[in-house]
Amino acid sequence: MKIVISGFYGLGNTGDEAILESIVDNLREHLDHPEITVFSLSPEQTAKQHNVKAVYRGWRHDFKGKVKALKEADLLISGGGGLLQDTYPTRFLFGPLPYYLLIVFLAKLVGTKVMFFSQGIGPVNSTWGKILMKVFANMADFVTVRDQFSKDLLHKLGVKRPETVVTSDIVFAFHPKKDTAAMDSLQLERKDNLVAVSVRPWFEKIKQFEQIAEILDTWIEARDITPVFVPMEGHHDDTASKNVLKHMKHADKCHILGTNFSPNQYLNFIGECQITIGMRLHALIFSTLTGVPHIGLSYDKKVESLLKRSGMWEFSAVLEEINVEQLSKNGLQLLDNREKYSKIVEGNAAEMRAEAVRNVDLLKEHFVGK
Structure with missing residues (x-):
């Protein structure tokens, strides 16, 4: 065919x-x-x-x-x-x-x-x-x-x-391969306290950069986490990540991954994190796939739809309605009860994986041999 x-x-x-x-x-x-x-x-x-x-x-x-x-x-x-x-x-x-x-x-x-x-x-x-x-x-x-x-x-x-x-996003049927290149690039002494951060430019909106910075500072002070920014779209997200760092008291505690890693390498890295906070849909999908609890900042209905299916919408927010104090508390709750929420995410991910594979089953049903 x-x-x-x-x-x-x-x-x-x-x-x-x-x-x-x-x-x-x-x-x-x-x-x-x-x-x-x-x-x-x-x-x-x-x-x-x-x-x-x-x-x-x-x-x-x-x-x-x-x-x-x-x-x-x-x-x-x-x-x-x-x-x-x-x-x-x-x-x-x-x-x-x-x-x-x-x-x-x-x-x-x-x-x-x-x-x-x-x-x-x-x-x-x-x-x-x-x-x-x-x-x-x-x-x-x-x-x-x-x-x-x-x-x-x-x-x-x-x-x-x-x-x-x-159905669901076909990335839920992604075939992961073990690859530690992204993690290895950071040369971290400690790897059990990582929080993945995914930010992106969104037209003229910039308030969220300051809000995310405040949330991350709160988590650093409360739980000694290490935020790592994951730039899902090259220099665009790299620049957005640096805009968050400009507002942080503890920017020295943070890292930004390189911009040239493969989807599989970014997925492997996110899978090693305690939680994710982010805007990019597929950073949140990678988190769901790997059972990582997450807080989404929804700039589009597609993000909200995903968060409702992953079971993480109650911890998340619409981009224009971010409550820094509430999201800070939500993150601490996810960190302190990671195993509990990871199981919820994993269960929902299994359902969405079956729906993702169904895309190909339906293709076969309607077009193969017709």
Whole structure:
């Protein structure tokens, strides 16, 4: 079976690279020798890392290569991740939303079937974005989404033609491999008091950096923890991490991991931590996968949806509604009762892993041998 995968790949985002690795590994595990081509901004790197064919994803280069790949394919997988949204400016044919939908349209033009795979939908607030969704998203042959919110939003946007099934993020079916490179890079004398911290830039919002700094200082003074920042998207998160450190009294007690580790290496590191506090969805997913209790700072419905499924929403907060005193207490509660909450997270992770694998089962059911 020949499959093309379209997503936010080859741009150095750890979450999206984990999605791609999970899709590729699970396709190979459950299908008979699939031939996989990935649309990537770094095609040579993607091809080498995953042993796949790769085509440059942008419109301005190798358009014929994309058409050829789609024409030869049995199926286009659009996803996973939060591809279909207009958080970033959407103008006519520019922006994430029109790009991914036009790839779908191109696939249908050349006769290739389309599956939206483990996607998180929205937000879609612009009039043009809503029109694009209603016209082009209805062209998909089958849809799986990673949470109920995404399914509800699709229906609200008028996307009702393909069947839509709620599963979970495909990264819950990630195949972890033991790798201590990230941990080893810090050369720490003590490794039993680590707290993973994941921060990211979010438009003009900066108050959370000062709030996270105060929370971390409280934990350092109360429990002698060592915060380690995990930059899930290169220099963007590295800069955000340094913005938190600027506000800390105990910045000397903190560390920032390097920006060039693989998703698997970041996952292994987070799995060695006592708890996680963070914004990045896939840092929280990595925490869930490894049974690490976590406090999420939700800047988007996708984060809130994950936290409710992982069992950690009661300890977390919407980004604009952070209560420093309450989250500080929540963190101490998780630290003092880590084993109890770890078991809760592990149980919920097992359910979401089964749902993640179901994405591939549904692909087989609807497209293999059809």
